[in-house]
Amino acid sequence: MSQAPNTEGARAFASFILSDRGQQLLFHPDIRKLPIKPSVYRNKPEGYFNPFENNPTFIYNGRKGLTRQMQQMEFYHLALAVPQSRHQQDPSVQRGKFLFIQSQCAACHIPQVTTGDFPQLSVLSGKTIMPYSDFLLHDMGPALADGRPDFLASGSEWRTPPLWGIGLANTVDEQAGFLHDGRALTLLEAILWHGGEAEYVKQQVKAMPAQDRQSLIDFLYSL
Amino acid sequence: MASALTIKAALRWPIQTLFIWLMLLSQMSLADTAKVVVMTSYPQEVVSQFEAAFEKQYPQYKLEVLWRQSRDAMAYFKSAHHPVDVYWTPAQRNFVQLEQMHAFQPLNIHLEGLPATLNGFPLREEYTLPS
Numbered sequence: 001m002s003q004a005p006n007t008e009g010a011r012a013f014a015s016f017i018l019s020d021r022g023q024q025l026l027f028h029p030d031i032r033k034l035p036i037k038p039s040v041y042r043n044k045p046e047g048y049f050n051p052f053e054n055n056p057t058f059i060y061n062g063r064k065g066l067t068r069q070m071q072q073m074e075f076y077h078l079a080l081a082v083p084q085s086r087h088q089q090d091p092s093v094q095r096g097k098f099l100f101i102q103s104q105c106a107a108c109h110i111p112q113v114t115t116g117d118f119p120q121l122s123v124l125s126g127k128t129i130m131p132y133s134d135f136l137l138h139d140m141g142p143a144l145a146d147g148r149p150d151f152l153a154s155g156s157e158w159r160t161p162p163l164w165g166i167g168l169a170n171t172v173d174e175q176a177g178f179l180h181d182g183r184a185l186t187l188l189e190a191i192l193w194h195g196g197e198a199e200y201v202k203q204q205v206k207a208m209p210a211q212d213r214q215s216l217i218d219f220l221y222s223l
Numbered sequence: 224m225a226s227a228l229t230i231k232a233a234l235r236w237p238i239q240t241l242f243i244w245l246m247l248l249s250q251m252s253l254a255d256t257a258k259v260v261v262m263t264s265y266p267q268e269v270v271s272q273f274e275a276a277f278e279k280q281y282p283q284y285k286l287e288v289l290w291r292q293s294r295d296a297m298a299y300f301k302s303a304h305h306p307v308d309v310y311w312t313p314a315q316r317n318f319v320q321l322e323q324m325h326a327f328q329p330l331n332i333h334l335e336g337l338p339a340t341l342n343g344f345p346l347r348e349e350y351t352l353p354s
Contacts, residue, residue: 011332013259022277
């Protein structure tokens with residue numbers, strides 16, 4: 001930086017980052033980033049990606065940048081369908097749906113939302129969708145807090161994640177974890193981590209008869 | 224008794240000077256390890272690896288890490304805070320803004336073995352190239 005009190009030290013640190021030794025550190029299993037020094041890839045771990053090997057997927061255009069690829073990628077994501085819900089006629093799933101609303105899960109995980117105007121892809125305008133989210137921030141209590149404020153979210157606030165498709169999470173990835181850091185191995189565990197604004201709903205789930213708790217989980221698996 | 228006292232008195236002066244010497248020495252070695260202030264948004268797992276390896280290779284320096292997310296980093300630079308030696312981050316947009324604020328000085332380090340672009344994507348600003 002122009003005001004650097006220790007220019008020599010700054011130079012030493014930057015040189016170190018760019019040195020073979022520093023670049024090699026990026027292979028470390030805790031880091032796993034891509035070195036910008038081609039020679040370093042000679043010692044890359046088995047199967048590590050080398051962007052300097054002929055790889056034409058992303059050719060950067062100095063003027064237009066990545067915009068074309070970005071637009072295509074954005075369009076692809078916009079056009080992705082949500083998985084169909086399943087087993088909606090199952091009595092346990094129906095009981096679970098009732099409990100989901102009765103115990104106020106739906107206060108944050110709002111089942112149904114209608115989209116606004118979306119000129120870029122008009123089929124997505126004015127569409128009724130079932131995301132099971134209010135897309136808002138909630139204080140989830142100290143057990144989920146990471147103490148790191150980020151933009152408008154305090155260190156204990158999280159955005160309600162949509163629950164659509166959550167029943168297929170383990171089909172896609174057997175190891176899939178739930179909550180912001182994947183700490184919950186099951187859906188019930190994810191519910192039991194709820195605190196703060198959602199403390200009272202958790203207490204309701206805890207007080208449920210075991211059969212009802214199972215129905216609530218069956219319902220989540222049907223989404 | 225009297226002789227013990229004289230021995231003690233006789234030793235006082237050399238002990239005092241030795242003490243002063245030790246203090247001077249310890250201060251000199253403190254001044255020897257200059258701190259390098261690095262502002263970064265990289266997580267702890269990344270920073271601690273680099274911190275340990277850097278201090279091992281350059282024992283004369285001690286890293287002082289200021290952890291700031293990109294937005295907070297810009298707020299830090301815009302208000303008159305303590306100056307920072309190195310800003311180490313993947314926040315590309317901050318670099319553009321900081322450059323417009325003339326917040327950088329040329330680095331003048333060796334760049335051999337480091338390509339300027341990757342698939343057409345610039346990996347560095349031209350002005351850091353040695354002329």
